Amino acid sequence: MTTVDITGAIHGADGKFAGHIAGEPDDGLSLEHPVVAASPYADLKGKDRVEAMKADLEKAVGDLVESGQLGAYLDARRANGMSRWSTNNQMLAALQVAQREGLTEPDQIFTRMGTIDARGFRQWEKAGREVTKGQKALYILGPNKKWITEEDPHRPGKTRKKQITAGFSAVAVFEASQTEGEPIAQHPAKPFTGEVESGTSKALQDFVASRGFSYHEEEIAGCDPVNLTGTLAYVSPTSKKLVVDSRLSDTQKAQALAHEAGHIACGHCDGDAPDYASHRGQMESEAESFSYMVLRERGIDAAQPNSFSPGYVAGWSKGDPKAVTQALDKAGKAFNALRDEAGWE
Structure with a gap:
């Protein structure tokens, strides 16, 4: 259903995301070794804790918009015809790319539809x-x-x-x-590195299971686990499966799982045919806001998720404060449900 990455390839007209997890250091991180630092919100309770997280993310998104980085990126994205094409043409392109890359799951194809940066021959020449x-x-x-x-x-x-x-x-x-030449403007989101506390992945798996979804690890067609591009994880509303690529590290799997669990927690997978095309920006903003709260809760310091989540949310919402606030409110309620069920203090 969704995909996230280190290059900032946000799915859809707003930006370009080809995966969900950013890279990690060569020393290899493991969920079996909890971080030493406590949650930065350890002294806050319930609603106050969530409100503090929401305020942090909202400020980070605002800072990114004001910096001009997001505006420059979105300006570059507007040159990509996908942002103006009809849904039919977006789907046509996605089906052709999916055939080349061996993608067969409908959710993977919908996800890939949003990552495509396709232009005519002359348009690419103008872009250098x-x-x-x-x-x-x-x-x-x-x-x-x-x-x-x-x-x-x-x-x-x-x-x-x-x-x-x-x-x-x-x-x-x-x-x-299929092109070469001048660099294409990348999203201002930076690579994520870090480690979450032991038990985070298990709590998320239990949470999605309580919503009727099964967790699976398998090699996903089109996923590049080395460069962390392609579809690294997705949720299938029809088969009730959450799939994470088995070749990712434990930390990367946990990050992917947090985002995908956000889609389930926020109700994006309810029913057989969610309206991805019309509401994908809001869905992605909500899911990544949920993921942000999970990572902050489970020991990642602000410098880490702030390097990824604000860029992701800002790209999908186009920096619209109202859209960001709506996403954070919904994600906050979903996160509280997870905390209660997981017994996180």
């Missing part, structure tokens, strides 16, 4: 990049426009020119991975 020789294009449908003359309904006896769509033609576009 060239399509690599030998690459096969993706094809979408472009409208054939023509002008007609018709009677002006507002001026009797007069005519007017009107442009109409007279059918569609196949238009060739290429994904960013």
Whole structure:
């Protein structure tokens, strides 16, 4: 259902996210060794604790927007046609990419639809990049426009020119991975490194199980566990499965699980066909806000989740304070439910 990564490839029109977990140091981190530092909210209780977390994340998102980093990134993203394409064209592109990458789960395909940065040959040239020789294009449908003359309904006896769509033609576009040249603007989110307390993953697994979802670890088609790109984890509302790539480290699995559990906790997987296309930005903001609270609660200091979550939430919400507040409120309620069930003090 969702995917998150270290490069800031946010799914959808707002940004580009190709995975959920950022890298970790070479020394290898394990959930079996709890961090020494206590939760920064250890002295707060219940509602006060959640409100403090929400305030921290909201401030970090605001700081990111004010810094100009997010604006520059979103400006670059607007050059990507995916932000303006119809849902049908987005799906057409995603199906072609999924076929190339061996993605078969509907949730993976929906997720991949949002990560695609596809433009025409000339558009890439304007961005300082060239399509690599030998690459096969993706094809979408472009409208054939023509002008007609018709009677002006507002001026009797007069005519007017009107442009109409007279059918569609196949238009060739290429994904960013098929090009080379000037760097593509990346999301301001930075790599996540850190370790969560022992028992976090088990508590999250129990939580999703109580909602009727089973937890699985398996190799996911299209996932690159070395560079941490592709679909690293997803939730299937139809099969009631939460899947994390088995090749990730324990810490990376816990981070992926926290985000995916957020989708379940916030009700995004209720029913057989969630409206991903219309509400994906809000869903991703809520799920990552939930993940942020889990990581803060379980021993990650502010410098770590603040390097990832604010960028992720800001990208999906476009920095809209109202959207951020709504996401935090819903995520806060879901997080409180988890805390109560897990018995976290």
